[in-house]
Amino acid sequence: MSPKPRPKKSAAAKPGAVPAKNASAVGFKPVIVSSVALEELQDFDSEPSRALQPVAEEVRVCGKCKLCESRTQTVFGTGDPRSPLMVIGEAPGGDEDVKGKPFVGRAGKLLTDIIEKGMKYKREHVYIANVLKCRPPGNRNPEPEEIEACRSYLERQIEIIQPKVILAVGLFPAQWMTGKKIAIGKLRGQVHEVNGRKVICTYHPAYVLRNYTVETRKKVHEDVLLAVELLGPGPLVS
Numbered sequence: 439m440s441p442k443p444r445p446k447k448s449a450a451a452k453p454g455a456v457p458a459k460n461a462s463a464v465g466f467k468p469v470i471v472s473s474v475a476l477e478e479l480q481d482f483d484s485e486p487s488r489a490l491q492p493v494a495e496e497v498r499v500c501g502k503c504k505l506c507e508s509r510t511q512t513v514f515g516t517g518d519p520r521s522p523l524m525v526i527g528e529a530p531g532g533d534e535d536v537k538g539k540p541f542v543g544r545a546g547k548l549l550t551d552i553i554e555k556g557m558k559y560k561r562e563h564v565y566i567a568n569v570l571k572c573r574p575p576g577n578r579n580p581e582p583e584e585i586e587a588c589r590s591y592l593e594r595q596i597e598i599i600q601p602k603v604i605l606a607v608g609l610f611p612a613q614w615m616t617g618k619k620i621a622i623g624k625l626r627g628q629v630h631e632v633n634g635r636k637v638i639c640t641y642h643p644a645y646v647l648r649n650y651t652v653e654t655r656k657k658v659h660e661d662v663l664l665a666v667e668l669l670g671p672g673p674l675v676s
């Protein structure tokens with residue numbers, strides 16, 4: 439008996455989808471739709487935005503890990519690629535998967551407050567990306583092989599953007615940036631030098647929302663002040 443056909447969740451069922459045969463597939467069947475990030479990058483007229491476009495296009499059609507099959511779309515990154523500050527999160531959640539942008543839900547609103555009220559930067563002046571470009575189902579933790587499969591994209595984003603300071607929010611970004619497999623509580627509160635870049639680690643906004651205590655917020659505030667000290671005066675929110 440021939441196998442039952444898979445349930446219809448193909449790229450063709452999504453708006454703007456293109457056939458999966460264009461993907462860099464390695465046994466997975468990637469969902470491919472147009473990229474919000476690619477469109478945004480085309481609006482920025484700068485050398486880094488032009489350099490990021492082919493990387494965003496690779497991510498758009500990426501089929502290097504199994505997350506390509508369950509995503510609604512890829513979430514490449516957002517913001518000004520000329521920013522001296524880059525924020526790195528873990529992976530898209532449900533809202534991000536739908537909108538195609540990182541940090542757009544409740545945690546995103548808190549991150550915006552941290553950037554705008556705590557650091558006096560406009561959010562759109564900061565470049566924001568994740569370790570993983572596709573949502574892990576049910577917002578589970580990223581698996582090691584997914585992190586490895588996705589590694590080169592974030593490496594290239596950092597290389598092109600050349601941020602002065604990187605704020606890694608959450609355990610996985612903090613470990614990804616520092617290469618140290620230790621608790622976030624031990625990674626935060628200090629400046630890490632990684633390949634000539636300054637890296638500050640702090641708690642993920644989603645964690646802060648779940649543990650909304652004075653102590654947690656004070657620690658995040660301390661970390662943010664460290665980043666501000668390194669950045670110097672920036673484009674202050676008016």
Ligand code: SF4
Binds near residue numbers: 497512
């Ligand atoms: S998570 Fe990264 S490696 Fe995996 S499919 Fe998405 S873009 Fe590709």
